[in-house]
Amino acid sequence: MLKKFFSLLSLVVLLFLSACSVTPTVDKEQLTEETRVGRFAVLAFDKREGVNKDAVQGGFVWRDFGTNLELDLTNPLGNTLARVEVSDFQSVLINSAGQRLVAPSPDDLVARALDGRPLPVSGIRYWVRGELMPTVTATAVERDHQGRLLSGEQNGWQITLSEYDAKGPTRLHLLRNETAERITVRLSVDH
Numbered sequence: 731m732l733k734k735f736f737s738l739l740s741l742v743v744l745l746f747l748s749a750c751s752v753t754p755t756v757d758k759e760q761l762t763e764e765t766r767v768g769r770f771a772v773l774a775f776d777k778r779e780g781v782n783k784d785a786v787q788g789g790f791v792w793r794d795f796g797t798n799l800e801l802d803l804t805n806p807l808g809n810t811l812a813r814v815e816v817s818d819f820q821s822v823l824i825n826s827a828g829q830r831l832v833a834p835s836p837d838d839l840v841a842r843a844l845d846g847r848p849l850p851v852s853g854i855r856y857w858v859r860g861e862l863m864p865t866v867t868a869t870a871v872e873r874d875h876q877g878r879l880l881s882g883e884q885n886g887w888q889i890t891l892s893e894y895d896a897k898g899p900t901r902l903h904l905l906r907n908e909t910a911e912r913i914t915v916r917l918s919v920d921h
Contacts, residue, residue, distance in 0.1 A: 766792040766858055766897065768919040772849075775912045783911065790917075792858065799836075799855065814839075850887050850904055850915065857889055858917070860898040895919075 771787040788811065789804040799816040812825045814836075821839040823831045833839035836851035853863050860879050862868045871882035879899075881890045887906050891899035897919075904915040 764794045764796075765921070766790075766794075766919050767921040768900075768917060770918075771914075771916045773914045775914070776910065777912060778910055794855065794858075849913070850885065850906075853885050853887060853889070853904075854902075854917075857891065857902055857904070858898055858919070860891055860894060 767790070769787070769789050772785065773782055774784040775781070776783045788806055789808065791800075791802040791804075793800040797818050799814075801814040801816075803811045803814070805811055810826055812823055815822045815824070816836050819834070821833050821836045823839060823843065831839065831843055833842050836855075840849050840851050850857070853866075856863045857879075862871070862879065862882065863884055866885050868882045868884040872880045874880055878894055879889075879891055881888070883889065887904050890903040890905075891901070892903075893900040900919040902915075902917040902919075904917075906913045
């Protein structure tokens with residue numbers, strides 16, 4: 731069950747891209763300034779054993795409405811795995827069987843689902859727009875000649891953003907080096 735939740739939450743986020751992953755389809759009427767659609771891959775590498783512990787990939791539909799956020803996660807074939815709903819008061823993960831996991835915040839939701847394994851839930855909301863988290867110190871920040879965020883370190887994550895469109899970066903590479911494991915998250919935004 732824990733591995734299943736890891737797979738579902740790993741989407742949020744956020745990601746080793748595979749050419750065989752299907753980008754979810756979204757009606758053109760649903761594509762707004764707040765919507766991002768693409769593919770993700772997450773890899774957790776065990777440094778002690780020198781092997782990949784967990785890997786998951788699929789597609790995502792990200793809808794950010796300011797105080798509310800919805801994230802639909804799909805497997806590489808396009809079937810819905812889960813929906814994550816975030817509001818000011820709670821975060822909910824609903825899997826394809828209708829089971830719900832509830833927590834007061836996205837970070838608490840990840841902690842409950844993954845026994846404390848870090849994933850950049852709070853950060854992705856900003857990084858997907860090419861911004862830094864406003865209340866967390868960032869270091870090693872690099873920007874391009876247009877002032878767009880290219881890289882930096884924030885909240886324990888090394889962030890690399892590239893290939894900007896009008897909404898933000900279309901390629902996000904996130905890396906976290908822990909003592910025992912290295913977590914890599916990649917997002918590729920198609921719409």
